[in-house]
Amino acid sequence: MGIRVGIVGISGFGGGEALRLIAGHPSFELVYAAGEGSAGCRLIDRYPGVPHKLAGLMIEKWDPETLPELDLLFASLPTGASAEALSRVREEVKIVDIGGDHRYVDGWTYGLADVWPDRIRGQSRVANPGCFPAATLNALAPLLAGKLIEPDNIVIDSKTGISGAGRGGGDSKFGYAESNENLQPYGLLKHVHMPEMTTTIERLSGGSASGLVFTPHLVPMTRGVLVTIYCRGNATTRQCVDAAQSFYADRPFVRVTDRPPQTKWATGSNLSFVSYAADPERRLVIAMGVVDNLGKGAAGQAVQNANLICGLSETAGLDLPPVWP
Amino acid sequence: MGIRVGIVGISGFGGGEALRLIAGHPSFELVYAAGEGSAGCRLIDRYPGVPHKLAGLMIEKWDPETLPELDLLFASLPTGASAEALSRVREEVKIVDIGGDHRYVDGWTYGLADVWPDRIRGQSRVANPGCFPAATLNALAPLLAGKLIEPDNIVIDSKTGISGAGRGGGDSKFGYAESNENLQPYGLLKHVHMPEMTTTIERLSGGSASGLVFTPHLVPMTRGVLVTIYCRGNATTRQCVDAAQSFYADRPFVRVTDRPPQTKWATGSNLSFVSYAADPERRLVIAMGVVDNLGKGAAGQAVQNANLICGLSETAGLDLPPVWP
Amino acid sequence: MGIRVGIVGISGFGGGEALRLIAGHPSFELVYAAGEGSAGCRLIDRYPGVPHKLAGLMIEKWDPETLPELDLLFASLPTGASAEALSRVREEVKIVDIGGDHRYVDGWTYGLADVWPDRIRGQSRVANPGCFPAATLNALAPLLAGKLIEPDNIVIDSKTGISGAGRGGGDSKFGYAESNENLQPYGLLKHVHMPEMTTTIERLSGGSASGLVFTPHLVPMTRGVLVTIYCRGNATTRQCVDAAQSFYADRPFVRVTDRPPQTKWATGSNLSFVSYAADPERRLVIAMGVVDNLGKGAAGQAVQNANLICGLSETAGLDLPPVWP
Amino acid sequence: MGIRVGIVGISGFGGGEALRLIAGHPSFELVYAAGEGSAGCRLIDRYPGVPHKLAGLMIEKWDPETLPELDLLFASLPTGASAEALSRVREEVKIVDIGGDHRYVDGWTYGLADVWPDRIRGQSRVANPGCFPAATLNALAPLLAGKLIEPDNIVIDSKTGISGAGRGGGDSKFGYAESNENLQPYGLLKHVHMPEMTTTIERLSGGSASGLVFTPHLVPMTRGVLVTIYCRGNATTRQCVDAAQSFYADRPFVRVTDRPPQTKWATGSNLSFVSYAADPERRLVIAMGVVDNLGKGAAGQAVQNANLICGLSETAGLDLPPVWP
Structure with missing residues (x-):
């Protein structure tokens, strides 16, 4: 069994890219997806190309109080929308916040992963850079x-x-x-x-x-x-x-x-x-x-940060060459 | 003094193209512009490149009952929005409806200008083709x-x-x-x-x-x-x-x-x-x-129809070569 | 040691996409790349984002007589350029021709992989559909x-x-x-x-x-x-x-x-x-x-065909979700 | 009879835009067009939307020695290609060089038309800014x-x-x-x-x-x-x-x-x-x-300069509103 992962903000561009990367990640298993517009749909209704194994996952309405068993949560919410909500997530769930609310906020590590990976390893609350x-x-x-x-x-x-x-x-x-x-x-x-x-x-x-x-x-x-x-x-x-x-x-x-x-x-x-x-x-x-x-600027660095806080290889799930042309 | 012209739906793409063509038309003088989103603005606030002579024209809230003196009205409204409203425009104002509500409707001529110009000449209610x-x-x-x-x-x-x-x-x-x-x-x-x-x-x-x-x-x-x-x-x-x-x-x-x-x-x-x-x-x-x-498919054919119903040269204001590249 | 793979036509779009897919393939090892325009460069000079393990591979001038030890060759050459050249490749090198010269040509299997995978399994000369x-x-x-x-x-x-x-x-x-x-x-x-x-x-x-x-x-x-x-x-x-x-x-x-x-x-x-x-x-x-x-229409189906002819899982290296947006 | 105008470099983007502006200019009459790639074609073969009056004009091979009767020449040639050639154009032909060879060159006025129109009026050799x-x-x-x-x-x-x-x-x-x-x-x-x-x-x-x-x-x-x-x-x-x-x-x-x-x-x-x-x-x-x-950055400013050197209204042929969207 892999690391149980959730995404909040699945309908947005950051959330969608997180989905793509997590779907191909060797250690992450997506067990929870939440989003505003698409709550009540299956993942495949929103993302027609999602891998079969994830196709039937239902998109939930986001509610920090009723999360399933999770090890790690990626949050990709609009600025202002995550500060309060993420404070209600259980301590033991690690969080990478792709949104802007926790950058240089007390209790959160600024996740500049290529520059200071050692500050990030082992943390449980990481704010992704813009x-x-x-x-x-x-x-x-x-x-x-x-x-x-x-x-x-x-x-x-x-x-x-x-x-x-x-x-x-x-x-x-x-x-x-x-x-x-x-x-x-x-x-x-x-x-x-x-x-x-x-x-x-x-x-x-x-x-x-x-x-x-x-x-x-x-x-x-x-x-x-x-x-x-x-x-x-x-x-x-x-x-x-x-x-x-x-x-x-x-x-x-x-x-x-x-x-x-x-x-x-x-x-x-x-x-x-x-x-x-x-x-x-x-x-x-x-x-x-x-x-x-959406890569290093959002979901890519978020997965890199998640690898660091989970003690995985930093490149796990991220060794995709760029798409050209 | 030219033919006094108005545009309803000035904020949309069809209305904007009508504005461009009317601004360069030798016989038309724009005296009225109405639109939803931009009512209360001057034309130049909405169209920063509009010619100086039109820059200060105020965009009105659309109301068929309170039109100024007008000879000709171009209507570019969403489907369903023009049928009732245009029926309240004074008889003596000629109308070209760029929108879809009057195509093959009694009392209106279908303005397929390149194919049957003679049916359009002298009419006062013309429905532009889609x-x-x-x-x-x-x-x-x-x-x-x-x-x-x-x-x-x-x-x-x-x-x-x-x-x-x-x-x-x-x-x-x-x-x-x-x-x-x-x-x-x-x-x-x-x-x-x-x-x-x-x-x-x-x-x-x-x-x-x-x-x-x-x-x-x-x-x-x-x-x-x-x-x-x-x-x-x-x-x-x-x-x-x-x-x-x-x-x-x-x-x-x-x-x-x-x-x-x-x-x-x-x-x-x-x-x-x-x-x-x-x-x-x-x-x-x-x-x-x-x-x-937006040309032949909307405002261009609308001006061509307007030329026909006003007895002008069919190409007046329309001899612009295409923009390339 | 993986299956030793080569790409001919590495500078083109089809060759570039083949490179991307092969770089992430669990069983393929790229050992040979040839191209017209970029012969003499390293792969990283042409593809700045190529994985480190492939960065230093030199791009060769294409010559079917002087291939290194290879198990499998992907050819992505302009129409007309592969017929004669590929005939000079050693029998034991399996070939998937992404180009158009061998479709419904004697001795070659038309690689419509989703429709007739069984005709392709075990073959050694496969022509990819356009x-x-x-x-x-x-x-x-x-x-x-x-x-x-x-x-x-x-x-x-x-x-x-x-x-x-x-x-x-x-x-x-x-x-x-x-x-x-x-x-x-x-x-x-x-x-x-x-x-x-x-x-x-x-x-x-x-x-x-x-x-x-x-x-x-x-x-x-x-x-x-x-x-x-x-x-x-x-x-x-x-x-x-x-x-x-x-x-x-x-x-x-x-x-x-x-x-x-x-x-x-x-x-x-x-x-x-x-x-x-x-x-x-x-x-x-x-x-x-x-x-x-460039996916199913070229390199994607080519890798799928290669998986079939090499007896691998059909989806090996191809389980990438699409990129959105 | 209007001012007789020629364009050299008719196949390029600058030349094409000059054609569009000249076609709609009230005082200019295009009598000469020259270009590399399209010499021997009629204008309409190269520009399918060109006005009927210009459709049949033949595109010549550029040769400064054999120009027809001309009052004004627009040159839109690659950098390095106009210096020598334009020196062989007859004195009495006014020139606006859209290309880069004559900027701040002796005998040529730098045509920064919005800033110093008075320096340009009455000149006969103007170098258009980049x-x-x-x-x-x-x-x-x-x-x-x-x-x-x-x-x-x-x-x-x-x-x-x-x-x-x-x-x-x-x-x-x-x-x-x-x-x-x-x-x-x-x-x-x-x-x-x-x-x-x-x-x-x-x-x-x-x-x-x-x-x-x-x-x-x-x-x-x-x-x-x-x-x-x-x-x-x-x-x-x-x-x-x-x-x-x-x-x-x-x-x-x-x-x-x-x-x-x-x-x-x-x-x-x-x-x-x-x-x-x-x-x-x-x-x-x-x-x-x-x-x-291609407007103020090339053909637009060139026509503005031409208006100034020909003693016309500065805005002649240039009062086109921008195209939106």
């Missing part, structure tokens, strides 16, 4: 740890596919006809992912990051996050690449590349690509990071 | 008129961009992430456009069309309709092309092409492309038709 | 076997994503700007997939299929095939569905659905969806089929 | 002219649709299947548009701009450029907006908006949207600019 922070912090961590850039002078220009905005309640802003062939900035100077990035940059660098600038953009594609980060420092491209290769030497999911990364390299995988271009004459360091916002 | 019928009937009319195919043995396989499903109420079915990279049939054996096609085919052929088969598909693109129509008859490709060229000899918007038409040929225009491939040995005639579902 | 035939034949087989439709009166209207046209030599016809927001029929009355469909329909039905009509369309999406097939027969929807459920009762990859299938249901998987809508009054049966053109 | 500079310089000009930002501390993160990469020679890099669902930086620290931006910023500000940072990205959409520009200065958002509104008070094509601009606002038009968000506490000014890369 998709932008996942791409950003993996790219910056080696530079901050190596003091190659100034922590307080960082400009993050980030771009995400539209699934990053969530399945939402059918907001016509994200309707096909209006989003296709359209590119737009949003949430200028006040995005919800700012605090976790500022806090993590400060932890990694030991300095202040109050000057952080972050501008997200919505790109007409389904999946993918690319961050282009403008930093100040004297490092050369070579020094940045070397720092990153050394920092991630034994980490299975981060790839340091010589050429600028493309979002399609990561699609469907838990991989994270980082790359650098520097011009010491202008004290300029450009760091780039690519993830799949 | 986007699928627009593409289909233009392709079939020459074959039916020339008795080149059997009217009762026609299979229409049609494909539309997602704006053809309307701006909707934010139905997440048409959300970007779910619609992109997805192709789906819908409304099998019961689409709302069936009756107007059956009726028109019968009028054009003099025979029954009760065997009509029609299968629409939703294609991941914003604009464009392509119909691939399988007919039975003894004609050769050459005979079909000749019949169409002769049928449309003096018509400004229909183009008969030797190679299969592509939806992008029509984007942003009121053009209609028709093409044919036949195999007399198998008694097979394939007719193909392409339109922009 | 992507359109894969979707079409899976949808038609139960109807033909059950005599529910006339074999000689079938119209196939098919739609494929652009990867179905192959990676090509950079033909600008398939350039992004020209293909995006564009939908087009092509290859009317003479597509290269016609003969294998005609032959298979005749084998399954015992009757002539010389009247077959087939019209492919190119849809602006990367992956996915949908076929909408118009047939004549007296069956009801229920009878068709029942026939298909019974026909595929023990087959792992074919799913019979009540609602019309969507291409996204299959993306990234080896699944095949079939569905039916019939109107006995008009003697109309509409059969629909969905596959991923 | 698409990125068009979006960038329109957004920065008011800030630079008003000394609201430091000219030497500017980071431009720009994003373009794939038509911005040109129709190319069928480079499979821009193939649909590989570009769709993909987002990628390119040309880091060395893009060909850098020099004209640096020079113009220096002219507008009177200071050095040697520290300019520019990172272009390719976005999976056909048309549209968005630049997000990070500057240093003490201005508030209000001050930036006011400066821009005053700077562009009488300019017909630039729109200053309160909310971040979206690329779809400009599609198919010659409009340029600029917007600002500042945080004086951090001395941060974010300037944003949106254009259609």
